Every structure is written in C-alpha cells, then in structure tokens.
Amino acid sequence: MNFENSLTFAQELDKNDPLKTFRNEFFIPVINGKEALYFTGNSLGLQPKAAENALRTELEDWRNLGVEGHFHGKNPWFHYHKFLTENASLIVGAKPIETVVMNQLTSNLHFLFVSFYRPTKERYKIIMEAGAFPSDMYLVESQVRFHGFNPEDAIIEVKPRTNEHSLRHEDIIKTIEDNKDSTALVFFSGVQYYTGQVFNIEEITKKAHSIGAIAGFDLAHAAGNIELKLHDWDVDFAAWCSYKYLNSGPGSVAGAFVHERFANDTELPRFAGWWGHNEDERFKMLKGYKPEPGAAGWQLSNAPVLSMAVHKVSLEIFQKAGMPHLIKKGKELNAYLEFVIEKAIAGNSDLKLEIITPKAPERACQISMLTNENGKALFDFLTLNGVIADWRNPNVIRMAPVPLYNSFEDIYHFGQILQSFKA
Numbered sequence: 001m002n003f004e005n006s007l008t009f010a011q012e013l014d015k016n017d018p019l020k021t022f023r024n025e026f027f028i029p030v031i032n033g034k035e036a037l038y039f040t041g042n043s044l045g046l047q048p049k050a051a052e053n054a055l056r057t058e059l060e061d062w063r064n065l066g067v068e069g070h071f072h073g074k075n076p077w078f079h080y081h082k083f084l085t086e087n088a089s090l091i092v093g094a095k096p097i098e099t100v101v102m103n104q105l106t107s108n109l110h111f112l113f114v115s116f117y118r119p120t121k122e123r124y125k126i127i128m129e130a131g132a133f134p135s136d137m138y139l140v141e142s143q144v145r146f147h148g149f150n151p152e153d154a155i156i157e158v159k160p161r162t163n164e165h166s167l168r169h170e171d172i173i174k175t176i177e178d179n180k181d182s183t184a185l186v187f188f189s190g191v192q193y194y195t196g197q198v199f200n201i202e203e204i205t206k207k208a209h210s211i212g213a214i215a216g217f218d219l220a221h222a223a224g225n226i227e228l229k230l231h232d233w234d235v236d237f238a239a240w241c242s243y244k245y246l247n248s249g250p251g252s253v254a255g256a257f258v259h260e261r262f263a264n265d266t267e268l269p270r271f272a273g274w275w276g277h278n279e280d281e282r283f284k285m286l287k288g289y290k291p292e293p294g295a296a297g298w299q300l301s302n303a304p305v306l307s308m309a310v311h312k313v314s315l316e317i318f319q320k321a322g323m324p325h326l327i328k329k330g331k332e333l334n335a336y337l338e339f340v341i342e343k344a345i346a347g348n349s350d351l352k353l354e355i356i357t358p359k360a361p362e363r364a365c366q367i368s369m370l371t372n373e374n375g376k377a378l379f380d381f382l383t384l385n386g387v388i389a390d391w392r393n394p395n396v397i398r399m400a401p402v403p404l405y406n407s408f409e410d411i412y413h414f415g416q417i418l419q420s421f422k423a
C-alpha cells in the first residue's frame, strides 16, 4: 500500500477498518484532557470495559453464596479454569487438551522445566537467545544450578553478529547443530521483547527435535500478537502471560501449553497439587497423585477466579475479532508506524533514530528504535506530548501499535509529535 503522511489519509484507513469498533471496548488513558497515544500494549494491555462487570459478577456470587459459589455460582469456581481453555487454545493454535490457564508466566515455565528439562551428564545444555527477558535468564540460570550444572557451561546463548541487532535464523539452527550431542533443551521466546524479532518457532522446533532435544517457548510477546500453531508445529511446551497483548490486567493469570503427545504420560516428573489431580477424586482427599489428562494435569492450585474473570472477557473479545483479522491489521498498523517514523527522521536532523526490529516476516506489532543520542530527552518529550511508549535501558524506545485499540490516526499524530522534536 502507498501510505501518505496526512490526517485525512489516516482517518480514511480508520474508516475502512473492519475492526474499528473494538477501540470502544477499551478504556483509553487520558492525559491533560486528551486520549493518550498509547503504544505500550506489549507491556500492559488496556482495560476492557467489560472487565468491571465480570469482576462484579464474581464478587456478588462470593458475597451472596460464600463457599457455595464453587458449585452454585453463575460461573462455578470449581470449573472456572475450564471456561478459558478453549478460547486460550485458539490464541496459540493448540487443542484444548494441550492448554491450561493457571499461575503466572515464570512460575509456569519453572513447572514445565521440571517435566521437560531433564538433563543427563552428556545432554544437559540449554540453547537460548542472548539478551532474553531477565526473568527468563534467571529461570534458566536457576534451573541449571538446581540440577547441579554450571550456567557458564550449560547455557549457550545465540548472539547477533557484530553490528547487527537481531539473530540470524541460520545462526540459531547452526548453534543447535553444533551442540547436537549435548543439548537437552532449546528455549526461545516467540517474539523477542527488546527487538521485536519474531522467531521461526516451527523450524527451531524441528531442528531441536532432529538432535533429540526438547523445544520450549516463552510466548509473552507472541500470544495475541502473531499467528501461532503450537500443535501443528509440534512444540513440546510453552507458556505466556495474559496482561500484555491479551489485556487481562496487571499480573493476571497466565497460560501453559503441553503437546498432546504428553497428555497421558504419567511417568513425566512433575510438581503436583490438588487442582491437577483427577477431577472426580479432587475432593476425596486421598493419597496418590493421578493427574488430569493433558495440560490441566500441570495445575497446582485452585483457580484465581478474580483475575480469570478479566481474562475470560478479554479472550472473548479476541474470539469476536478473530486472530487472522487482528494479525492483518497489526501488520498494516506496524507498516504505517514505520512509514511515519521514517518520514519524521527524514524531515528532522535532530532525530538520530535507527529501527532495529527486523523486516517482515520477522516482525509483528512492535517497532524498537535505537536512540543513538538524546534518547532520554526524546522519550521525555514524547511523554510530555501525550505519547505512552516504553523506554528500555540502555537506549531503546519500544512501540507497539495494537490492532484491537490503536488507530491509524494515533500513528499519524505520533509521527507529527516525533517530527517536532528539538534536541
């Protein structure tokens, strides 16, 4: 498409956008009496207007029924996680049996590592991206130590080449090949949080399996953002949070995926709790753990209903909009964002910006800009002018145009503000 850097052009795109009404389903933060230009849906998605009612329903059942809400509430709490399974599975391209909503992201990864990182003396290494999200670095480091290995030796990081910012897919594949006898687990994010690079999950999984390793993914920035086909791609395990692109509120409940081939594998070691126990016997209070089939058998604790209530309405919005439509609009928004940034750079010599997010298809709803000089001053200027973006040390501004609630007009206005920056 040939873009134009004008308000009428942006408004025309919005008018023809089949998803335009979804913006009304969210609260847009207001700064100085004006709707903010909100580009941090990759960090904390906006609040769905339906969240409050969903919460009120559960609070009323709790108020009126007390413990009876577990079986006699509108949405009986005993089964609450199941109300989310199907819609969550559609977001990540999984079967319901492979999907469960539970806990938090890093906790889920630890529990999945218990089952899927099973190092031996010969095969104990973990291959991951360099510069992973800190929680993932700590996760992997502590897991390796827990099994008695030295992180210096057991963790192999794939790094960008000199003067490059993102990873070459071929370098990931080569690293797996080069360590084919010693690698137990290949663990990557789906979308790199810092650069916005989309990794080729299918190919990475295939390569990991070809050397006899397990393939696991952290989908924090991928769930609700890119097309995922975890079942078809044969991924072993994955987890994601619900508060970024999935708009379910700060610290809300997370998701986990375990491939169907492990659904009835009761030999896999796991850390168990009563909520993963066979449902019919859950309240019999008997010894001897019998897991529910599938991902549900990795649950430990009873469902955090208040956070699940928000996640439930949020997933329903995704179902209504449809992932394919969202992905299509996300690509267009992102392309328009790149266009206005490039226009602003061309028209303002004070902007020393470099886009480090790789080109399509290795990108989704995110553009990361390296601010070579004046980075913090530029970021503060944007904030003062009603732009909510995201500063990441040491010198990157991340922006995520989200197809559910961002408009082309948002992006046009952002471009005008960017262009008016004076160092």
Ligand SMILES: *Cc1c(COP(=O)(O)O)cnc(C)c1O
Binding pocket: 104, 105, 106, 107, 133, 135, 136, 189, 193, 218, 220, 221, 241
């Ligand atoms: C946001 C994010 C997390 C956060 O983990 P929590 O356990 O939800 O706090 C972890 N990993 C990645 C890659 C993330 O982007």
